[in-house]
Amino acid sequence: MNIDFANLTKAYKEREEEYLSVTQEVMSSARYILGKETEELESSLAQFTGTKHALGVSSGTDALLLAMMALGIRGGDEIITTPFTFIATAETIACLGAKPVFVDINETTFNIDASQIESAITERTKAIMPVSLYGQMADMDEINAIGTKHNLAVIEDAAQSFGATYKGKRSCAASTIGCxxxxxxxxxxxxGDGGAIFTDDHELYEKMKAMRVHGQVKRYTHKYIGMGGRLDNLQSAILNVKMRYYEQDIARRQQIAEQYSEKLAKVVKTPEVLQDRTSVWAQYTIRVSEREKIQGALREKGIPTAVHYPIPMHLQECFDYLGYKKGDFPVSEQCAAEVMSLPMNPYVTKEEIEYITTNLKELVE
Known part of the structure; x- marks a missing residue:
């Protein structure tokens, strides 16, 4: 058996006629950048999350950049975040000349440990950027309380958690800005590439809306320094189709995660979703020892796996200048050495789950 990790081809085939129809409409209209498809998407994204405003942008990375630019983040400022994440989180902070300040993670959720944030705040701190990793939101009440106490913005990096909930609130609707x-x-x-920004703050919304088009408030009139951060209509049209089925896809991911957990609970350390929140299961990530050996054996059986993420940010060469060293964030380092993601998408079958879990059991028991 050969298993597809992401099943992107199957995802396309399931709704092929709808995708071809909407993309043909965009192409024949010759309206490729912004327009009614993007406006429709922004409206449905805002309604889905419960936020007042949503903006389609060119990528999740650009969403983070635009959020910080709108907040006035600049050289010398500090932003507190997690070292256990994809590089875009810390990279975008550094791109603006600001300093990423890392705080270790909670071992249960893999998200930033809110209890350690306050001790990392200095007079230069301007924002907190929690990451809702693997599909589950961080401890947003605690983080927002710290932000309010110290007059800090909170930017949720929700690149992996769109659709998840925390105490009834959707991801992207639980902070100053969600990306x-x-x-x-x-x-x-x-x-292709695409992303979105969410906020209830009308002033921030108007500022980010201008900034995604080079700070332009009307043609050739630029109020802000901005960027080319627009979402194109082809991607918006595709996402409009996907939004019609998104709740269904989340439910399918949940069912697959439950099957994995039922079969693996006594075999490996399985992911835990806290009672006050839900996950969209961007990844189904377990923890194992002798990871490379297990990955190799599974690969020979046609079972793909992935590691999100093998090197924490504080140990990446590009962040040597920050002065961190091995041992500074022990939980992140331990998780980075043990995490392994199994195939997770709405199309993983019961037979595939049985095959994956049976082979994994044989390797670890």
Whole structure:
């Protein structure tokens, strides 16, 4: 058996006629950048999350950049975040000349440990950027309380958690600004790069809306320094189709995660979703020892796996200048050495789950 990790081809085939119809309409209209498809998407994204405003942008990375630019983040500022994440989180902070300040993670959720945030705050701190990793939101009440106490913005990096909930609130609707990604392999993915920004703050919304078009408030009139951060209509049209089925896709991911957990609970350390929240299962990530050996053996059986993420940010060469060293964030380092993601998408079958879990049991028992 050969298993597809993301099943992007199957995802396309399931709704092929709808995708071809909407993309043909965009192409024949010759309206490729912004327009009614993007406006429709922004309206449905805002309604889905419960936020007042949503903006389609060119990628999840650009969403983070635009959020920080709108907040006035600049050289010398500090932003507190997690070292256990994809590089875009810390990279975008550094791109603006600001300093990523890392705080270790909670071993249960893999998200930033809110109890350690306050001790990392200095007079230069301007924002907190929690990451809702693997599909589950961070401890947003505690983080927002710290932000309010110290007059700090909170930017949720929700690249992996769009659609998840925390105490009844949707991801992207639980902080000053929420940012997500529509990279093809995300739970809600387009057919290229794309992302979105969410906020209830009308002033921030208007500022980010201008900034995604080079700070332009009317043609050739630029109020802000901005960027080319627009979402194109082809991607918006595709996402409009996907939004019609997204609740269904989340439910399918949940069912697959439950099957994995039932079969693996006594075999490996399985992911835990806290009672006050839900996950969209961007990844189904277990923890194992002798990971490379297990990955190799599974690969020989046609079972793909992935590691999200093998090297924490504080140990990446590009962040040597920050002065961190091995041992500074022991939980992140331990998790980075043990995490392994199994195939997770709405199309994983019961037979595939049985095959994956049976082979994994044989390797670890």
């Amino acid at each position: 997500t990604s529509f990279f093809p392999a995300k739970p809600l993915g387009c057919f």
